[in-house]
Amino acid sequence: TKKTTISTLLKMKQQNQKITALTAYDASFAKLFDEQGVDMMLIGDSLGMVLQGSDDTLSVTIDEIAYHTRAVRKGTQRAFVVADMPFMSYATVEQSYTNAAALMAAGASMVKVEGGDWLIDTIRGLNLRGVPVCGHLGLTPQSVHVIGGFKVQGRDDLQAEQLMEQALALVQAGIQMLVLECVPTALASKISQAVAIPVIGIGAGSGTDGQILVMHDMFGISANYMPKFSKNYLEQTGDIREAVKAYIEEVQSGAFPSEQHSFN
Ligand code: KIV
Numbered sequence: 262t263k264k265t266t267i268s269t270l271l272k273m274k275q276q277n278q279k280i281t282a283l284t285a286y287d288a289s290f291a292k293l294f295d296e297q298g299v300d301m302m303l304i305g306d307s308l309g310m311v312l313q314g315s316d317d318t319l320s321v322t323i324d325e326i327a328y329h330t331r332a333v334r335k336g337t338q339r340a341f342v343v344a345d346m347p348f349m350s351y352a353t354v355e356q357s358y359t360n361a362a363a364l365m366a367a368g369a370s371m372v373k374v375e376g377g378d379w380l381i382d383t384i385r386g387l388n389l390r391g392v393p394v395c396g397h398l399g400l401t402p403q404s405v406h407v408i409g410g411f412k413v414q415g416r417d418d419l420q421a422e423q424l425m426e427q428a429l430a431l432v433q434a435g436i437q438m439l440v441l442e443c444v445p446t447a448l449a450s451k452i453s454q455a456v457a458i459p460v461i462g463i464g465a466g467s468g469t470d471g472q473i474l475v476m477h478d479m480f481g482i483s484a485n486y487m488p489k490f491s492k493n494y495l496e497q498t499g500d501i502r503e504a505v506k507a508y509i510e511e512v513q514s515g516a517f518p519s520e521q522h523s524f525n
């Protein structure tokens with residue numbers, strides 16, 4: 262088995278092949294997803310919600326992400342493994358080095374941070390020290406209390422323009438991948454086309470270079486509410502492996518996300 266690297270994912274973007282991603286938190290699901298051919302797995306701080314039952318992601322710690330990253334790493338042979346830097350674990354550049362080191366040592370191949378140009382020094386510094394970084398723009402759940410709820414971002418022209426500028430600034434700083442969450446389809450497409458790095462969408466329409474879903478939402482088993490942009494693949498297949506297969510096929514064909522699972 263050939264390991265998926267950031268070069269593999271970059272080539273997929275260049276060849277117009279959609280990248281498939283899911284969150285994963287343990288070795289058993291990681292192995293199952295890996296065997297079905299999921300390209301990338303994210304140890305998301307969404308684990309605070311789907312594993313721990315919290316209303317948001319704010320209470321998740323670096324040790325918890327590291328614990329789940331070790332488990333996912335052990336279950337994964339081929340997929341690219343990305344780990345979330347949790348709330349306040351990258352509040353300063355120095356903190357980001359210590360905490361990113363813990364996630365890389367746990368088996369991550371890239372770390373993800375939420376936010377715009379305030380992260381430029383962090384991204385540049387991590388990169389220079391051998392830590393690849395994924396950005397995350399649009400709805401950034403760690404800022405839920407600043408935003409005032411889980412809401413679609415970039416809906417008006419000014420917001421859209423700012424989002425594009427932030428994306429370009431992060432790319433300039435050295436991010437090698439970008440997650441766009443809950444942004445209108447047209448804007449997410451435009452950003453994906455404007456940058457050379459792979460853009461992975463969630464609630465961002467079908468024009469991004471790939472898609473990610475929280476695994477519990479994809480199976481329709483979340484303790485929390487089911488977001489509009491997510492789709493229950495277990496319901497239509499009745500089997501966990503078939504559900505993952507169907508998700509992969511629909512992302513690759515462009516069938517998912519449809520208008521129904523996107524924002525205008
Ligand atoms: O925590 C998470 O699962 C995420 C994805 C939704 C992108 O950040």
Ligand code: NA
Nearest residue numbers: 305306307345
């Ligand atoms: Na996250």
